[in-house]
Amino acid sequence: MLKAVILIGGPQKGTRFRPLSFEVPKPLFPVAGVPMLQHHIEACAKVPNMKEILLVGFYQPNEELTRFICSAQQEFKILIRYLQEFAALGTGGGIYHFRDQILSGGPEAFFIMNADVCSEFPLPEMLNFQKEHGEPSSFVIMGTTANRKQSMNYGCIVENQQTNEVLHYVEKPSTFVSDIINCGIYLFTPEIFQHIGAVFQKNQQDIDEQTNGNGWHRAEAIRLEQDIFTALAGQGKLYVYKTPAFWSQIKSAGSAIYASRLYLNQYHKTHPERLLGPNVSIGTGVTIGAGVRVRESVILHGATLQDHSCVLNCIVGWDSTIGKWARVEGTPSDPNPNDPYAKIDSETLFRDGKLTPSITILGCNVTIPSEVIILNSIVLPHKDLNRSFKNQIIL
Ligand code: GDD
Numbered sequence: 001m002l003k004a005v006i007l008i009g010g011p012q013k014g015t016r017f018r019p020l021s022f023e024v025p026k027p028l029f030p031v032a033g034v035p036m037l038q039h040h041i042e043a044c045a046k047v048p049n050m051k052e053i054l055l056v057g058f059y060q061p062n063e064e065l066t067r068f069i070c071s072a073q074q075e076f077k078i079l080i081r082y083l084q085e086f087a088a089l090g091t092g093g094g095i096y097h098f099r100d101q102i103l104s105g106g107p108e109a110f111f112i113m114n115a116d117v118c119s120e121f122p123l124p125e126m127l128n129f130q131k132e133h134g135e136p137s138s139f140v141i142m143g144t145t146a147n148r149k150q151s152m153n154y155g156c157i158v159e160n161q162q163t164n165e166v167l168h169y170v171e172k173p174s175t176f177v178s179d180i181i182n183c184g185i186y187l188f189t190p191e192i193f194q195h196i197g198a199v200f201q202k203n204q205q206d207i208d209e210q211t212n213g214n215g216w217h218r219a220e221a222i223r224l225e226q227d228i229f230t231a232l233a234g235q236g237k238l239y240v241y242k243t244p245a246f247w248s249q250i251k252s253a254g255s256a257i258y259a260s261r262l263y264l265n266q267y268h269k270t271h272p273e274r275l276l277g278p279n280v281s282i283g284t285g286v287t288i289g290a291g292v293r294v295r296e297s298v299i300l301h302g303a304t305l306q307d308h309s310c311v312l313n314c315i316v317g318w319d320s321t322i323g324k325w326a327r328v329e330g331t332p333s334d335p336n337p338n339d340p341y342a343k344i345d346s347e348t349l350f351r352d353g354k355l356t357p358s359i360t361i362l363g364c365n366v367t368i369p370s371e372v373i374i375l376n377s378i379v380l381p382h383k384d385l386n387r388s389f390k391n392q393i394i395l
């Protein structure tokens with residue numbers, strides 16, 4: 001049997017997602033109309049023999065997460081549990097801490113996925129690839145091609161082109177290493193815990209050798225990328241499955257709109273009933289007046305778009321109101337359409353001391369009056385604006 005683990009991080013993460021992540025944990029933010037995580041879960045539930053999905057993170061158990069897990073279990077008819085780390089243990093530390101839970105019932109393999117990616121999730125393809133490559137207990141990383149410059153924002157993989165073995169792995173290198181990048185989706189066998197365990201032992205020894213005995217936290221903090229993959233590369237154990245399908249990271253709110261578009265394109269094939277408009281997702285209880293125009297946007301539940309308002313490249317927060325004839329507009333941060341390998345830049349909010357033009361975000365319960373223009377701005381929750389704004393963070 002198989003299992004899957006989704007790394008959902010915790011409250012200190014997702015800072016580029018503010019102010020939206022104040023209201024809802026980032027992994028539950030809606031992408032193409034459903035919580036970001038639901039796309040992972042849906043893909044896992046389709047894999048034959050998948051018995052359980054474990055969400056590993058350091059959020060306090062909270063109502064939204066509990067409610068989501070409950071409804072996803074029912075919808076996808078699969079066991080889902082949340083396992084909370086006592087602190088941020090890193091991408092390898094969390095799964096090591098919960099290894100007994102992951103291995104209970106004896107899975108022969110399990111997937112590990114970053115929550116903050118969108119993908120077609122070619123999980124059956126990864127299973128086939130694993131059978132065909134290396135020994136049966138080899139580990140598989142899903143990879144994709146990036147352009148030279150952007151590749152350095154990701155984990156970079158040098159492969160043996162004949163065998164697809166990972167020969168070198170460098171996490172976010174400062175100079176070019178390879179244009180094959182790590183997608184944050186892995187297929188492991190239980191043997192991976194021997195490798196993580198070895199790093200844990202070594203961390204503990206290093207800490208014992210230092211005189212301060214207060215380092216037990218740090219021995220448990222392990223990064224899959226730097227601590228495990230870099231060491232496994234070139235050992236005949238680690239292989240890269242390069243996906244031809246879509247993939248993107250979701251770090252900023254702008255990248256959530258791009259990710260929505262990628263999933264909505266896929267819905268043409270998989271869920272035509274879920275399709276709405278030109279990359280528009282509308283939550284429950286939204287009121288839309290006559291003559292309203294919406295494009296490339298996410299309207300969260302309870303919002304009101306009054307008559308003839310125009311919303312382009314925006315995320316409109318829960319219960320916000322946009323007045324008549326108002327225009328709320330942002331600038332898309334799409335990857336360069338002329339470069340087939342371009343990825344979305346989710347880098348900095350500011351460049352040269354100025355807010356970089358990006359999508360406009362209204363936090364929850366914001367009111368925009370009639371006949372104003374809000375352009376490339378971020379409005380914090382509960383603000384009642386009284387005029388037009390351009391390129392500003394409105395606190
Ligand atoms: N449970 C848990 N505990 N999850 C964590 C922790 C932790 O301490 N730290 C990070 N995560 C989760 C995040 O929520 C996210 O889903 C994932 O692990 C990776 O997050 P980061 O550590 O911020 O890494 P990154 O996104 O900058 O880069 C990773 O993903 C890229 C692909 O999107 C790396 O794996 C790169 O190599 C890769 O290219």
Ligand code: GTP
Pocket residue numbers: 291292293308309310312325326327
């Ligand atoms: P191009 O950039 O050349 O495509 O011009 P455009 O104005 O057609 O494109 P844009 O994406 O800015 O707007 C798309 C459509 O939205 C327009 O054709 C109008 O129908 C509508 N629109 C634009 N601005 C407003 C506005 O302020 N209010 C309303 N109600 N609709 C608008």
